[in-house]
Amino acid sequence: MNFLNRLKTLVLVAALCIMPALGADTFKIDTSHSSIMFAAKHFGAAWNYGRFNDFEGTVVFDEANLAATKVDVKIVAKSIDTNNERRDKHLRSPDFFNAAQFPDITFKSSKVEVDGETMKIHGELAMLGKKQNVVVTLAKSGEGTGMDGGKLVGFHGEASFKRSDFGMNYGVGNGALSDEVKIVISIETKKV
Template identity: 45%
Template sequence: MNPRNVVVAVAVIAGLGCVLGWRSAYLPEAGRAEAAPATVESFAIDAVHSKALFRVHHLGAGMFYGRFNDVTGTIVFDGASAAGPQFDVSIAAGSVDTGNDKLDGHLKSPDFFNVAEHPKLTFKSKSAKKVNDKTYEVSGDLTIHGVTKPLTAQVDWTGTAEGRGGKRCGFETVFTIKRSDFGMTYMLEGGGLGDEIRVIVSLEGMIGGGR
């Protein structure tokens, strides 16, 4: 072989090796191997910054609001995954708060939530479908007054952030149920209190302590 051709061949091979080496060193890992699996994290619901509110039509006139102050549970979530969040939420029925002690006592009685027999309201999700970057359609079981019914609601992801006390994530949902579906029929006949209840739930989950 012509010595000149040998030199040219060696130079080409060396140059190709340099190019391939450069590509191997600088291409993203996803180009050479499967991407690392998403990190799914479990957030404890921060009871201080989470609330459940409800609204009912009163005497065919005004809309009356109340809330539950003790909301706990867990949120399992990874914002980079299309799988969506998982919720396991528990609300203490005895934490109902209308701003009126007498009314609160009545709501805790057998006429309404019957706190002595049914101390918790719960929601446990079974599936979540991504609607867009900030919204999921979540389905699961809602238990109120000892009665469990399926529920599907749109849930908005309000954000994830690193801050005081560690990492946090937030979700909010608004949906409507019928209290009669859960065996709560007091003052339903005659229209003293409406059947439809609008529910607003705002959850903030955290990893780590702090407020």
């Protein structure tokens, strides 16, 4: 094979490698139409739910290549809201989120496993100065067109982790609050 043919082959291979990335679009989370909720069990009886009111993030998404999906989210810890002001103040304290010292909670994806239409988003969850690998099960929930004509894509997901892995140990030993925390995510994103 002469030099020119080898060069053409290399260019073709490079183009094929780049093509899946070209189909991916970046979507910004529309926080006014999205929810990030959590739940912890209280004295083994019931799951108590709360949410975060202040967050932002992006999703890079190509429906033809789900494995190329990327997620990057930042949550403001002090925006925690359980519909109980006294409890929220305690949750912002050093016993839990220590929001004054650690204002942000972040999740950044590292790889994606695809199972049909469901994505297992592996990524790094960072809070309280610690980082742990967490898997978020995420699926497209729908799509539409916004009032301004922009493309909208919705996603729904779930995850769970042990809060003690981040040093959040208050109430773990006495059974007052479960170590396991469940996360439920419902986000609407808009194409950038």
